[in-house]
Amino acid sequence: MITIVGAGLGGLTLANVLHRNGITAVVYDADISAASRPQGGMLDIHQETGQAALQAAGLLEAFGKLTLEHGDAMRILDKTGAVRMTHDGDGLRPEIDRGALRNLLLSSLRPDLVRWNAQVTGISREASGFKLSFADGRVATTEILIGADGAWSRVRPLVSEASPFYSGISFVELRYLDADRKHLTAAALVGKGLMFALSDERGIFGHREPNNELCVYAALKVPADWSRQPISRDLLHQHFHGWHADFHEVLANSDGDLVPRSIWMLPEGHSWPRTSGVTLLGDAAHLMSPFAGEGANLAMIDGADLARAIIAHPNDIERAFAAYEATMFPRAREAAAESAAGLELAFEANAPQAMLDFFTPKG
Numbered sequence: 001m002i003t004i005v006g007a008g009l010g011g012l013t014l015a016n017v018l019h020r021n022g023i024t025a026v027v028y029d030a031d032i033s034a035a036s037r038p039q040g041g042m043l044d045i046h047q048e049t050g051q052a053a054l055q056a057a058g059l060l061e062a063f064g065k066l067t068l069e070h071g072d073a074m075r076i077l078d079k080t081g082a083v084r085m086t087h088d089g090d091g092l093r094p095e096i097d098r099g100a101l102r103n104l105l106l107s108s109l110r111p112d113l114v115r116w117n118a119q120v121t122g123i124s125r126e127a128s129g130f131k132l133s134f135a136d137g138r139v140a141t142t143e144i145l146i147g148a149d150g151a152w153s154r155v156r157p158l159v160s161e162a163s164p165f166y167s168g169i170s171f172v173e174l175r176y177l178d179a180d181r182k183h184l185t186a187a188a189l190v191g192k193g194l195m196f197a198l199s200d201e202r203g204i205f206g207h208r209e210p211n212n213e214l215c216v217y218a219a220l221k222v223p224a225d226w227s228r229q230p231i232s233r234d235l236l237h238q239h240f241h242g243w244h245a246d247f248h249e250v251l252a253n254s255d256g257d258l259v260p261r262s263i264w265m266l267p268e269g270h271s272w273p274r275t276s277g278v279t280l281l282g283d284a285a286h287l288m289s290p291f292a293g294e295g296a297n298l299a300m301i302d303g304a305d306l307a308r309a310i311i312a313h314p315n316d317i318e319r320a321f322a323a324y325e326a327t328m329f330p331r332a333r334e335a336a337a338e339s340a341a342g343l344e345l346a347f348e349a350n351a352p353q354a355m356l357d358f359f360t361p362k363g
């Protein structure tokens, strides 16, 4: 039996492609149920990675029906509120609500194969594989173990001593319901898809979501423990001192709580020697900052590639894992470098100039 820890986008893509090819895998997840935690945020799904993975899972057509029209439109502003660049979007990287994508992946799996409320708290190596201990005292054993359990993976220590380090950037998430009626300033700033307002080594990023909702991140270069203090609107106003009044209106008037999200990453090029019976995918393998928009896409293509490697080597899991890792390591290294460069561009002193240059065709 193949055991996957983590029913995120990566683990579920793996389970789907295996299932479609007649191979059963059980997936354990700490969440109480599929609906227990808001998944939040929009994801742009790239052709070569996320869309290719959905194709392998037989879900590309269904995905197309769930995407947000014009969600890939983009505008770049500066702190004066001046719009420095607009892009209408070309539909090549369609945007989808993260929860809708997870539900799509769940919809084609046998429900009994995804075990909710199963938080793995310990893993030990046994003579014939691995013993997993769960928070409620249950145990399970498996010969083949795949860690798809995200940033703070419990499986990762079996293959690597690496652990995530703070990127230097923390986000505060703000949400706006019924935005086109109740939050006109935020709706105008965000536009049809994505908005990046950058200046003074900080940013306000926004994107449109289904149901006339907006998500905005206030992004700050602050110490790792900054988000442990109570985050107030006053604190945000102070950090954006000198920014146009429209941004302050947006910071003042969101719905619900301010949710801090500090950004962590694994070392660029994180890899490990082939380790019998176990491998990792997605954030567990290569957590990176979101400035290349690749994390979810990579998790999904990792899942699809790993499934294809297992299908190609049905009786030799070590060859399958080695083939998968040989593809995954360089791909993740490249994306991590891209995301580190994106972070630099966004938070440099004369932003958004470098970002504008990046998007301006050369020659």
Ligand SMILES: Cc1cc2nc3c(=O)[nH]c(=O)nc-3n(C[C@H](O)[C@H](O)[C@H](O)COP(=O)(O)OP(=O)(O)OC[C@H]3O[C@@H](n4cnc5c(N)ncnc54)[C@H](O)[C@@H]3O)c2cc1C
Binding pocket: 005, 006, 007, 008, 009, 010, 011, 028, 029, 030, 031, 041, 042, 043, 044, 118, 119, 120, 121, 148, 149, 150, 151, 152, 153, 154, 171, 261, 281, 282, 283, 284, 290, 293, 294, 295, 296, 297, 298, 299
């Ligand atoms: C603010 C922000 C914005 C982002 N924007 C984008 C974007 O635009 N595009 C993009 O491609 N990526 C984006 N990302 C990155 C993306 O969210 C991740 O890379 C992606 O979710 C990784 O998928 P995963 O399946 O590897 O892990 P996860 O989605 O983290 O899933 C891991 C699963 O494992 C479960 N789990 C964890 N620990 C245990 C345990 N001990 N026992 C059992 N289950 C466990 C969790 O409940 C979870 O369901 C963003 C990230 C952040 C923080």
